[in-house]
Amino acid sequence: MELTLGPVAYHWSAEKRRAFYARIAEEAPVSTVYLGEVICSKRAPFFERDLPDTIDRLTRTGKRVVLCTLAEVMLKRERQATAELAETDAFEIEINNAAGLLARGPRPHRIGPFLNAYNEATIAWLAGQGATHVCLPTEMPGPAVAAAAQAARAAGLGVEVQVFGRAPLAVSARCYHARAHNRTKDNCQFVCEADPDGMPLATRDGEPILRVNGIQTQSESYVELLAELAELSEMGVTHARLLPQDVDMVAVANIFDAVLSGRTGVAEARLRLAAVCKDAAFSNGFFHGHAGYRHIERRSANA
Amino acid sequence: MTGTTDFSQAGELVCPAGTPAALRTAVDAGADSIYCGFRNATNARNFPGLNFTPEELEASVAHAHARGAKVLLALNTYPPAGKVDLWREAAAQGVRAGVDAFIVADMGVARHIAETHPGARLHLSVQAAAPSPEAIRYYCSHFGVQRVVLPRILTIPEIRQIKREIPCEIETFIFGNHGLMVEGRCSLTNWLTGLSTNMDGVCSPAADVTYERDADGAMRSCLAGFTIDRFGPDETAGYPTICKGRYTAPHRPDGYYAFEEPVSLNLARLLPDLMEAGVHAFKIEGRQRSKSYVRQVVSAFRHAVDEIRAGATPDLADLAALTEGQKETQGAFRTKKWR
Numbered sequence: 001m002e003l004t005l006g007p008v009a010y011h012w013s014a015e016k017r018r019a020f021y022a023r024i025a026e027e028a029p030v031s032t033v034y035l036g037e038v039i040c041s042k043r044a045p046f047f048e049r050d051l052p053d054t055i056d057r058l059t060r061t062g063k064r065v066v067l068c069t070l071a072e073v074m075l076k077r078e079r080q081a082t083a084e085l086a087e088t089d090a091f092e093i094e095i096n097n098a099a100g101l102l103a104r105g106p107r108p109h110r111i112g113p114f115l116n117a118y119n120e121a122t123i124a125w126l127a128g129q130g131a132t133h134v135c136l137p138t139e140m141p142g143p144a145v146a147a148a149a150q151a152a153r154a155a156g157l158g159v160e161v162q163v164f165g166r167a168p169l170a171v172s173a174r175c176y177h178a179r180a181h182n183r184t185k186d187n188c189q190f191v192c193e194a195d196p197d198g199m200p201l202a203t204r205d206g207e208p209i210l211r212v213n214g215i216q217t218q219s220e221s222y223v224e225l226l227a228e229l230a231e232l233s234e235m236g237v238t239h240a241r242l243l244p245q246d247v248d249m250v251a252v253a254n255i256f257d258a259v260l261s262g263r264t265g266v267a268e269a270r271l272r273l274a275a276v277c278k279d280a281a282f283s284n285g286f287f288h289g290h291a292g293y294r295h296i297e298r299r300s301a302n303a
Numbered sequence: 304m305t306g307t308t309d310f311s312q313a314g315e316l317v318c319p320a321g322t323p324a325a326l327r328t329a330v331d332a333g334a335d336s337i338y339c340g341f342r343n344a345t346n347a348r349n350f351p352g353l354n355f356t357p358e359e360l361e362a363s364v365a366h367a368h369a370r371g372a373k374v375l376l377a378l379n380t381y382p383p384a385g386k387v388d389l390w391r392e393a394a395a396q397g398v399r400a401g402v403d404a405f406i407v408a409d410m411g412v413a414r415h416i417a418e419t420h421p422g423a424r425l426h427l428s429v430q431a432a433a434p435s436p437e438a439i440r441y442y443c444s445h446f447g448v449q450r451v452v453l454p455r456i457l458t459i460p461e462i463r464q465i466k467r468e469i470p471c472e473i474e475t476f477i478f479g480n481h482g483l484m485v486e487g488r489c490s491l492t493n494w495l496t497g498l499s500t501n502m503d504g505v506c507s508p509a510a511d512v513t514y515e516r517d518a519d520g521a522m523r524s525c526l527a528g529f530t531i532d533r534f535g536p537d538e539t540a541g542y543p544t545i546c547k548g549r550y551t552a553p554h555r556p557d558g559y560y561a562f563e564e565p566v567s568l569n570l571a572r573l574l575p576d577l578m579e580a581g582v583h584a585f586k587i588e589g590r591q592r593s594k595s596y597v598r599q600v601v602s603a604f605r606h607a608v609d610e611i612r613a614g615a616t617p618d619l620a621d622l623a624a625l626t627e628g629q630k631e632t633q634g635a636f637r638t639k640k641w642r
Contacts, residue, residue, distance in 0.1 A: 098431075118382060121387050139502070184640045290497045291496055292495075
């Protein structure tokens, strides 16, 4: 199973992003890096300015680059951006919206986690339409992941599952970052840039619960499937996705790589991960068919 | 299944039914069509005590057809891998019962019905999250979708523009619960409860709801033990729907409606504009509602649509009283500022 780095969900400053990808290119043990603004079309111009340099930097160190479409495509600029990306031949693309599927037609493409490929019937359909790789929705439980992976492999597709990072829980047409600051999406003034790991929401009795990232709602805790990596691999999952958080992602990738290669046990890896992600709580409930926020301990954790 | 004649007259009133009795009530109150689902995960209102057995559906379709009304079967959840047969069997049962259309979201389900039951009429559920002409055309060209239920995130000018670029009918929600997240793309309930809106058809389930009284007299409404909102002694405690709770943020220490206030959608006043923009069918939310609610709301909108068709201005003052917490919104439909 290979490690991949998903797209940055947040509105990081240009300097922060440049520094981030420079280190990923040189140091992170990931085979594939997904690039692109997936959440908010207003942010896209900031990202695109640096895109050629970022691609160049990553490909020079041997990373495979995949460009991602927006999750939500509604406005004219979003429709246009999706249509343009669908014309890309130089790089693979990951499609997150049916508008992208229409534009891409039968040419090869990857299916993103926002496209709701939950089952073998949908995966078979998409495979017949040119899909080469599918990233499953984060909320899928283990048995469904296994059945979906089997179907995808039978159709010759790569199969990817998120193993690290905040769970993407919802998108909306409304920007909750703007709303929190009594603004609207159209006059947001990019207030989301102040929260590089999302804006924390807590319950009124003080329990951290969710994160706001523009139009997206994420989990407070990070998904962490260290103990499940071996099982995922046995199921036929070919790629494990790390979602970028505002922590040392090179260190995170190294920890997952160490477990994948058998150099480190799960228990030690968890201690190291907790040290890298200082304030984070970890969850694996979705995979185990429980409430997503929970962390299920399993007997094989130290195996 | 549907023949070659038009499915309905523009201004079709699409009404909810959580039980056979509610379906009969909706028919009597003037519904042009009624949507409903089976008692399982194949539809997005998989609530205890709601929905139809195959036998009930068959009898209900016969009842509706005898009175000139149509029945639309919601198969609008996403089957998790390994469980697709439940959706396929539901489609076969729907065909046997004689339903007039299937409301679908999952591509695998849509393809299955299009191939296995080629005469069946497909409507694209709001759960498919298709708010662009391109996304809608994708489902029309591949699966023969004949109607799209638009997400509640578009303004009327945007709907008018979409209508010009798609080959199918448009249905929009006009009344009832106002979901904030893009439908079919929300795992909030699964995160807190372990039941998925997409895979299980469950949203903020009642079985996980508790109300806790604090020492200071405040009431907390909770979902799976999480405080979704906290109400002072003079406030009415609301249902803990995750996207309608109050939360704190670093610069909002007192708690605020981070997503939306507990308001209901009411587009009564926009009906003429929606019809003019090319909306073919109006959908009333609320399969979980009582018969008396269905009767009141459907009758009022029946009257309104008939008035508009006759060129008159409808009076809908009574409908405001039915909305959740007595507060209503026109949501995204009236202005981009909603976003």
